Amino acid sequence: xxxxxxxxxxxxxxxxxxxxxxxxxxxxxxxxxxxxxxxxxxxxxxxxxxxxxxxxxxxxxxxxxxxxxxxxxxxxxxxxxxxxxxxxxxxxxxxxxxxxxxxxxxxxxxxxxxxxxxxxxxxxxxxxxxxxxxxxxxxxxxxxxxxxxxxxxxxxxxxxxxxxxxxxxxxxxxxxxxxxxxxxxxxxxxxxxxxxxxxxxxxxxxxxxxxxxxxxxxxxxxxxxxxxx
Amino acid sequence: xxxxxxxxxxxxxxxxxxxxxxxxxxxxxxxxxxxxxxxxxxxxxxxxxxxxxxxxxxxxxxxxxxxxxxxxxxxxxxxxxxxxxxxxxxxxxxxxxxxxxxxxxxxxxxxxxxxxxxxxxxxxxxxxxxxxxxxxxxxxxxxxxxxxxxxxxxxxxxxxxxxxxxxxxxxxxxxxxxxxxxxxxxxxxxxxxxxxxxxxxxxxxxxxxxxxxxxxxxxxxxxxxxxxxxxxxxxxxxxxxxxxxxxxxxxxxxxxxxxxxxxxxxxxxxxxxxxxxxxxxxxxxxxxxxxxxxxxxxxxxxxxxxxxxxxxxxxxxxxxxxxxxxxxxxxxxxxxxxxxxxxxxxxx
Numbered sequence: 001x002x003x004x005x006x007x008x009x010x011x012x013x014x015x016x017x018x019x020x021x022x023x024x025x026x027x028x029x030x031x032x033x034x035x036x037x038x039x040x041x042x043x044x045x046x047x048x049x050x051x052x053x054x055x056x057x058x059x060x061x062x063x064x065x066x067x068x069x070x071x072x073x074x075x076x077x078x079x080x081x082x083x084x085x086x087x088x089x090x091x092x093x094x095x096x097x098x099x100x101x102x103x104x105x106x107x108x109x110x111x112x113x114x115x116x117x118x119x120x121x122x123x124x125x126x127x128x129x130x131x132x133x134x135x136x137x138x139x140x141x142x143x144x145x146x147x148x149x150x151x152x153x154x155x156x157x158x159x160x161x162x163x164x165x166x167x168x169x170x171x172x173x174x175x176x177x178x179x180x181x182x183x184x185x186x187x188x189x190x191x192x193x194x195x196x197x198x199x200x201x202x203x204x205x206x207x208x209x210x211x212x213x214x215x216x217x218x219x220x221x222x223x224x225x226x227x228x229x
Numbered sequence: 230x231x232x233x234x235x236x237x238x239x240x241x242x243x244x245x246x247x248x249x250x251x252x253x254x255x256x257x258x259x260x261x262x263x264x265x266x267x268x269x270x271x272x273x274x275x276x277x278x279x280x281x282x283x284x285x286x287x288x289x290x291x292x293x294x295x296x297x298x299x300x301x302x303x304x305x306x307x308x309x310x311x312x313x314x315x316x317x318x319x320x321x322x323x324x325x326x327x328x329x330x331x332x333x334x335x336x337x338x339x340x341x342x343x344x345x346x347x348x349x350x351x352x353x354x355x356x357x358x359x360x361x362x363x364x365x366x367x368x369x370x371x372x373x374x375x376x377x378x379x380x381x382x383x384x385x386x387x388x389x390x391x392x393x394x395x396x397x398x399x400x401x402x403x404x405x406x407x408x409x410x411x412x413x414x415x416x417x418x419x420x421x422x423x424x425x426x427x428x429x430x431x432x433x434x435x436x437x438x439x440x441x442x443x444x445x446x447x448x449x450x451x452x453x454x455x456x457x458x459x460x461x462x463x464x465x466x467x468x469x470x471x472x473x474x475x476x477x478x479x480x481x482x483x484x485x486x487x488x489x490x491x492x493x494x495x496x497x498x499x500x501x502x503x504x505x506x507x508x509x510x511x512x513x514x515x516x517x518x519x520x521x522x523x524x525x526x527x528x529x530x531x532x533x534x535x536x537x538x539x540x541x542x543x544x545x546x547x548x549x550x551x552x553x554x555x556x557x558x559x560x561x562x563x564x565x566x567x568x569x570x571x572x573x574x575x576x577x
Contacts, residue, residue, distance in 0.1 A: 056490055056568045084492025091572055095487040099239035100232070108232070112493045142239070158491075170572070 003198050004030035004053070004166055009062035011048055011221075022048050024221040025062070030166070030214075035192050035199040037209060040218035046202045047170055049218070053200060054087060054168040055079045066166070084113050088159035088197070090169040090188075094151035096143040102130065102154050103139040106161045113162035126161065133157045133187060149180035156184060160191050167192070169201040173208060185211040233504035244509060247473050251466060252513035255548055258462040259521035262544060263536030265455035268391075271533035272448050275319075275335070275389040276441060279343055282417040283427040284441040288434045292444045294319060298410040303433065307414050310428055315341030316411035318402060319389060324369040324378075332358070335389035338402030343415070347398045351381035355393030359383045360530060369395075374405055390445060459544075463551055470555030474502060478562050485563050486571020498563050506556040507549065514545045 011023040022045045030036050038046040052059045055071055064071040066086070071079060083089075096105055106126045110117065117125060130136040133153040143151060152172065159167055169188065173181035189211045192199050201212065209215055217225035237244045270277065285307065290297035299307075299316065307314045317339035323331050334354075337344060345353045352369060363369075363380060370377035378397060387394040403409050414433070427435040436444065443449045478485070485498055518541045528534045 051569060051572070056572070080489075080492055080494065083490070087492075089491055091487070095483070095571070097232075097484055097488070099236040104235065109491065112488075112491060112497075 002029045003032040003067060004200070005065040006049070006053055007063045007065070009049065009052060009059045009064065011045070011052060011057075012060045022221050023052070023059075026218075026221075026223060028053075028216060028223070030198050030200055032198055033192060033196040034213040035189065035201060035211065036214040036216060037212040038200070038202045038216050038218060039204060039206075039209070040224075041204070043220075044218040045221040046218050050168055050170055050200060050202050054089065055083055085162065086165045088162070088164035088167040090152075090155050090159045090167065090172040092171045092174045094143070094148075094155040094175075096146075096151060096154055096158070098143050101140050101142055102135055102146075102157075105143075105154060105158050106130070109158045109161050115162060129157045129161050132191070148175055149177075149183065152176055152180070152184055153187065156187055156191070160195065160197060163195060163197075165198060167197050167199045167201075169199060171202050171204070173203070173205060178207070181205065181208065231504075233501045233508065236501075237505060237508060243477070244505070247469075248509045248513045250469060250473075251510060251548075251552075252516050254462055254466045254469065255514055255517040255545070256520055258459055258466075258544060258548075259517055259536060259541055260524065260534075261455055261458050261462070262540060263521060263525060263534045265452060265459065266537075266540060267533035267535040268451055268455065269442075269448070270386065270535050271388050271391050272451065273389065273442050273445055274386045275337065275394050276438070276445070278386065279415065279438070280417045281419045281438055282415055284436040284438070285414040285416075285430060285433040286412065286436070286444075288432050290434075292434070292436075294412050294444065295321075297412045298408070299412065299414055299433075300410060303430065304411060304414065306430060307416070307433075310430070311416045313417065315339060315343055315415045315417075316413070317341060317344065317415065318399075318406075318408070318410075318412040320402070320406050321390060321392065322371065324371050324395070326363055326369055327367050328362075332361075333392045334395045335392045336402065336406070337387075337389070337394050337396050338399040338411075339396070340399055341415070343417075345382070345384050345396045347381065347396050349398045349400050350376075350379060351398070352378040353382045353384055353396040354380060355387045355395070356383040356385045357388070357393050357531070371405075376404075390447070463544075463547055466548055467551035467555040470506060470552040471559045472555075473559075474506065474556045475559035475562070478502070478559055482562065482566050483571045486566050486568045489566065490568030490572060495564055499557070499560055502556055502560050502563070503553065506552050510549050510552045514548060517541075518545065 006026055006028040009023055009026045010021065012019050012021045026049055038049060040046050051057050053064060059072055062072065066082065071082065097108065100108060103126055106129065107122065110122050115122060127136060130139055133156055135150065135153050135157060138146065138150060146154065152175065173184050176184060185208050188199060191197055213228065215227045216223055286294055286297040287299065304316055317337060320336045322336055323333050325331050347353050354363060365380050365382060367380045368377040369380065378401065384396065423437055488498065489495065521536055521541065525534055525536050
């Protein structure tokens with residue numbers, strides 16, 4: 001069942017007089033609980049497509065639907081609410097808040113998502129998710145004292161703590177070594193299966209593809225290959 | 230979650246520096262304000278102790294009380310209109326005390342309950358002279374007088390033009406200064422806020438309490454200089470908040486962008502900044518208030534320093550409002566930051 005649909009999306013950037021079309025009419029459908037990988041060389045438009053789909057930047061043309069709601073026609077505040085409650089984000093860098101402990105990073109996300117859980121339930125959920133990413137023993141640590149792999153695992157935990165329906169991951173393993181990358185991908189795969197989270201992920205690392213259900217290869221702003229496993 | 234406090238705790242040095250600067254500026258502001266108020270008391274407590282009302286001087290005196298002379302007929306007219314009207318005269322002069330020391334003084338003669346009642350041949354002095362060794366029963370005189378006056382008592386906080394007041398009987402005033410007219414009429418009326426609302430008497434000019442204070446030589450210039458310093462310090466503190474939070478915000482734009490990306494409201498980020506501003510200001514101001522009050526209690530008695538809790542409270546409120554404006558102006562960047570900028574910046 002399709003949860004998320006991207007229809008004829010175009011994106012044009014203007015550099016003075018020169019206009020550059022980064023996306024040239026993209027159509028993508030994300031199935032519920034599946035992992036979709038956007039691959040392609042640098043400049044192919046995959047990261048631009050991901051950020052447009054996530055509502056972080058606007059499309060020049062086209063439509064994006066999430067649960068039958070058109071994101072492309074929503075006001076900024078409506079879009080913010082969707083991002084806070086229904087979406088989760090993992091970036092290339094962990095982007096953790098430096099003055100919050102691991103546990104507090106997750107509590108902040110629950111607060112941002114206006115979680116309906118009681119304080120007690122929130123604590124329980126945080127523990128459960130941190131145990132899932134094997135970070136519970138480091139719950140009181142601050143980001144500067146964490147390794148790259150640990151930071152990224154906390155970023156994954158923050159992205160899923162509020163039980164989002166869609167997880168957007170922009171090269172989530174780019175800053176990690178091969179072993180850590182495999183660990184993070186296994187984690188994303190496990191979470192996607194267990195929590196029925198739909199994942200749209202950008203990657204240029206071919207070693208990550210065995211973990212995904214659907215691969216979309218892009219080149220110069222168009223889809224050149226669309227393979228479902 | 231109290232993110233504001235958590236950030237302060239994690240960046241103690243940064244916020245201690247800001248707090249210290251706010252503390253020093255606010256302490257300086259309180260001290261200067263105390264001096265301004267102290268000098269104001271030292272210059273005009275004789276007038277400031279009077280209730281709200283209207284002062285009258287001769288129009289021809291050109292706002293200079295020493296040139297004013299209210300004739301018996303004018304005094305009669307005023308009394309007919311306002312039976313409670315008071316009349317008084319002030320004469321700057323000097324006297325020689327029992328140890329032959331010459332001192333500056335403001336002689337005041339009045340027939341009013343607003344001033345101490347004095348018997349002929351006696352004088353009631355401002356209490357500051359008691360601290361300087363003058364005692365009840367001492368005789369004071371002047372080189373030009375044929376008589377002396379006996380100190381009958383002391384009155385608290387009665388100064389005029391930075392000189393202690395000496396209340397003498399109107400008959401003695403007439404003998405010593407060769408005048409039988411009074412310089413100033415005063416009608417107490419709490420409802421009057423402006424001289425324009427006062428009853429009109431031909432040939433007389435009306436002044437409200439504040440307007441009359443400004444006729445005292447040097448009062449206006451002195452107060453204006455000190456008040457301008459206080460205003461500049463308040464403005465500087467506002468700019469300080471704006472610059473400091475601007476610098477901190479620039480460093481945190483990446484975090485703000487990411488927090489916006491994950492769905493945090495811009496308003497929540499502003500609240501965090503305001504809470505930090507309020508916490509730092511409140512802590513610094515409480516410390517400044519306590520130290521300025523300790524300073525007041527330890528200051529030498531001759532030092533014109535007067536700082537009320539009300540004045541510090543009011544100044545603190547102005548500090549917080551200005552800090553709030555400064556921080557909010559710097560926070561415009563928070564509103565402008567786009568999540569995409571932060572994501573593209575990489576790790577912070």
